[in-house]
Amino acid sequence: xxxxxxxxxxxxxxxxxxxxxxxxxxxxxxxxxxxxxxxxxxxxxxxxxxxxxxxxxxxxxxxxxxxxxxxxxxxxxxxxxxxxxxxxxxxxxxxxxxxxxxxxxxxxxxxxxxxxxxxxxxxxxxxxxxxxxxxxxxxxxxxxxxxxxxxxxxxxxxxxxxxxxxxxxxxxxxxxxxxxxxxxxxxxxxxxxxxxxxxxxxxxxxxxxxxxxxxxxxxxxxxxxxxxxxxxxxxxxxxxxxxxxxx
Ligand SMILES: [Zn+2]
Numbered sequence: 603x604x605x606x607x608x609x610x611x612x613x614x615x616x617x618x619x620x621x622x623x624x625x626x627x628x629x630x631x632x633x634x635x636x637x638x639x640x641x642x643x644x645x646x647x648x649x650x651x652x653x654x655x656x657x658x659x660x661x662x663x664x665x666x667x668x669x670x671x672x673x674x675x676x677x678x679x680x681x682x683x684x685x686x687x688x689x690x691x692x693x694x695x696x697x698x699x700x701x702x703x704x705x706x707x708x709x710x711x712x713x714x715x716x717x718x719x720x721x722x723x724x725x726x727x728x729x730x731x732x733x734x735x736x737x738x739x740x741x742x743x744x745x746x747x748x749x750x751x752x753x754x755x756x757x758x759x760x761x762x763x764x765x766x767x768x769x770x771x772x773x774x775x776x777x778x779x780x781x782x783x784x785x786x787x788x789x790x791x792x793x794x795x796x797x798x799x800x801x802x803x804x805x806x807x808x809x810x811x812x813x814x815x816x817x818x819x820x821x822x823x824x825x826x827x828x829x830x831x832x833x834x835x836x837x838x839x840x841x842x843x844x845x846x847x848x849x
Contacts, residue, residue, distance in 0.1 A: 603766050603788050604631040607848040608675050610642020611697055613839070614663040623801050623839045625697050627672055628794060629679075630785055633765040635687030638708070639783050639794060640838065641672050641701025644736070652733045654696050673704040690762060690770070692796030692838060693780040694720040695731040703739050710737075711762060713770060714745040716779025728777050746770055754784050755791075755830065773798040775817015782823075790832045797838040799823050 609624030628639035647655060648668045658664065668674065673683050686705045691712040692698060702710060719725075720732050749758040754769040762768040766786035773782045773795060782795040799820040800807050812820045827835040836844075 603786075605629070605785060605787060605792060606679065607836070607840075607845060608642070608672060609840075609842070609845045610640075610670050610672050610675070610701070612665050612667070612670060612842065613658075616662060621801065622842045624670075624842055624845050626794070626836055626838060626840045626844075627701075628783075628785060628792070628836075629672075629676060629681075629686075630764075630766075630768070632688075632768075634763065636676075636681060636685045637688045637690060637764055637768070638672060638676075638686050638701075638705070639690045639785070640692055640698045640796070641689060641704070643671060643697060644701035644704045645671055645673065646703055646735075647696070647700045652696055652735075654731050654733060658697070671704065672701045688764070690768065690783055691716070692783060692794070693777040694736070695728070695777065695797070696733045696736065697731075698796070698838065699736050700733065702736050702741055706739050706741065708741065709744055710741045711744045711746070711770070713760075713772060713779040713781050714747045715774065716777060716781070717743060717745050719778040755793075755826070755833070757826075759784065773817065773819045773823075775819060776815070780817065787834070790834070792834045792836060793826075794836045795819070795823050795838075799835075799837045801837060801839045802841050802844065803827065803835055803837050 606629040608627045610627045611625035615621035630637045689708045689710050746760045749772045759769040759771045769784040771782040776797040785792045
């Protein structure tokens with residue numbers, strides 16, 4: 603079983619200046635074909651920059667190198683991009699699903715609440731980071747709703763249709779339908795918590811700020827990682843060092 607950790611958007615904070623991060627996407631070889639967890643930006647985002655991306659560039663330093671798109675990285679790794687049959691999304695913010703149009707034949711797996719938030723009327727500020735054209739190519743969606751019947755490590759979760767096992771773990775808050783994704787590895791699990799926790803899951807940001815921006819789960823997720831040391835925990839944005847060590 604092969605799992606690759608792709609940095610699909612390098613981004614440096616203006617404050618603190620030493621915080622250089624990448625948006626993490628997972629590329630997983632499964633019996634059902636290649637599965638991509640989150641996509642980063644897509645090719646078209648570099649040509650037609652969305653307003654939210656321009657706003658993001660005010661807050662952070664984004665080199666915007668199209669070589670970082672998932673499709674180019676997957677090609678460089680030697681996989682035909684059309685082998686990406688499935689995309690699982692933690693949530694639908696522009697920096698997590700902008701690459702959907704680059705994989706038009708992939709089925710998109712996402713929580714129904716998130717899909718409805720993306721397609722419905724915008725109600726609160728995190729929804730302004732949705733870019734509608736990211737699904738203008740009308741991909742085929744597989745929506746998931748009920749997490750009450752099964753659990754993964756005691757957390758309510760929804761089993762995704764892949765081998766090795768993958769689970770969608772609802773962690774609502776950063777967006778209305780945000781989820782983590784647990785991926786079974788050869789020896790254990792990778793629990794990708796997306797934007798439910800800060801960069802590297804670290805705890806240096808004030809708790810109130812984390813709760814406002816990322817939702818209520820960060821402390822609980824760090825506690826989970828401290829107990830289950832065999833589980834690799836990753837967040838939606840990781841320090842650049844992580845990608846070097848994971849390569
Ligand atoms: Zn987000």
